[in-house]
Amino acid sequence: MSKIYITDTTLRDGSHTVSHKFSPEDVKKIASSLDAAGIDIIEVGHGDGLTGSTINYGFSPYNDFELVRAAASVVKNSKLAVLLIPGIGTVEDLERAQDCGANAVRVATHVTEADVAAQHVRAAKKMGLFTVGFLMMAHMASVERVLEEAKKFESYGADIVYCTDSAGAMLPVDVRDKISTLVQNLSIPVGHHSHNNLGLAIGNSLAAIESGATYIDGSLSGLGAGSGNTSTDTLVAVMKKMNYDINADLYKTMDASTNALIPVLESKGLKTNTNLDAMILGYAGCYSSFLLHSRRAAERFNVDVRDIIIELGNRKAVGGQEDWIIEVASDLSKLKNK
Numbered sequence: 324m325s326k327i328y329i330t331d332t333t334l335r336d337g338s339h340t341v342s343h344k345f346s347p348e349d350v351k352k353i354a355s356s357l358d359a360a361g362i363d364i365i366e367v368g369h370g371d372g373l374t375g376s377t378i379n380y381g382f383s384p385y386n387d388f389e390l391v392r393a394a395a396s397v398v399k400n401s402k403l404a405v406l407l408i409p410g411i412g413t414v415e416d417l418e419r420a421q422d423c424g425a426n427a428v429r430v431a432t433h434v435t436e437a438d439v440a441a442q443h444v445r446a447a448k449k450m451g452l453f454t455v456g457f458l459m460m461a462h463m464a465s466v467e468r469v470l471e472e473a474k475k476f477e478s479y480g481a482d483i484v485y486c487t488d489s490a491g492a493m494l495p496v497d498v499r500d501k502i503s504t505l506v507q508n509l510s511i512p513v514g515h516h517s518h519n520n521l522g523l524a525i526g527n528s529l530a531a532i533e534s535g536a537t538y539i540d541g542s543l544s545g546l547g548a549g550s551g552n553t554s555t556d557t558l559v560a561v562m563k564k565m566n567y568d569i570n571a572d573l574y575k576t577m578d579a580s581t582n583a584l585i586p587v588l589e590s591k592g593l594k595t596n597t598n599l600d601a602m603i604l605g606y607a608g609c610y611s612s613f614l615l616h617s618r619r620a621a622e623r624f625n626v627d628v629r630d631i632i633i634e635l636g637n638r639k640a641v642g643g644q645e646d647w648i649i650e651v652a653s654d655l656s657k658l659k660n661k
């Protein structure tokens with residue numbers, strides 16, 4: 324199985340959800356947690372890309388360069404990416420972003436307009452940036468047309484090309500058709516970016532991976548435009564469950580949501596419906612009604628609820644064996660205090 328690389332776009336696509344109001348301090352908190360979790364690429368900036376802060380797209384109180392600088396001050400291992408939409412951002416903006424610490428760029432165009440990105444991709448490559456061609460609104464073009472446009476990105480020198488479901492309109496069968504055609508006909512890796520508007524983001528991400536995509540986007544707790552993106556947290560859990568080779572750590576990715584993103588959102592009066600303990604039920608194959616009992620036991624024995632749920636899954640507990648929860652929590656606490 325090929326290695327799968329995860330790009331987290333909480334701090335760029337998620338910026339749409341917070342009306343582009345992530346501050347440099349918010350960026351530091353979230354980017355450092357993503358970096359610690361082993362996320363391969365962290366994308367930062369205005370939701371509409373470099374210099375998107377305008378009356379047309381929505382003003383941000385902070386410019387992209389401050390945000391990139393803030394992220395660069397804490398990121399140690401991940402690549403740091405910006406989005407550049409030719410016509411909104413320029414090559415000069417990209418140079419400035421690089422000076423502030425960006426080392427990757429996703430050059431985004433409408434799915435039928437890769438031509439407009441030629442100079443930006445070539446310039447990015449010359450600057451030594453990891454360069455991604457990002458074809459937006461891919462549901463609007465035929466498989467043949469998506470391939471034609473992706474080939475343009477390849478010919479300009481892009482390192483990867485993305486088939487992006489900006490509208491969350493693609494069905495798994497569309498994702499399979501488009502991604503497998505790109506994988507079979509390009510010599511660069513292929514990526515996929517989903518939106519969850521039809522509740523298909525994680526399913527479509529898996530369809531993309533099974534069709535040969537090796538770069539997949541997510542965002543913490545699925546924060547992003549519309550119904551949000553594929554949740555990075557869930558993506559990591561599912562990929563681990565399927566034994567894919569990924570760099571990200573499951574608990575640390577969840578912690579990035581719980582301890583970094585969610586407090587930042589709460590400080591802005593925003594909430595998420597994220598229930599990561601419940602996600603772990605699915606990861607572990609543990610009875611759903613065990614959740615509340617496990618939370619209580621975690622508190623009583625001062626152990627991580629995720630460890631309880633995973634151990635119950637290992638012991639193959641079924642409904643009616645609620646008494647095991649206490650036993651597992653007690654065993655874990657003894658192990659911890661040994």
Ligand SMILES: CC[C@H](O)CC(=O)C(=O)O
Nearest residue numbers: 336370371459487488489
């Ligand atoms: C307007 C840029 C857009 O948000 C890029 C993107 O993430 C997408 O097309 O889905």
Ligand SMILES: [Mn+2]
Nearest residue numbers: 336489516548
């Ligand atoms: Mn998007």
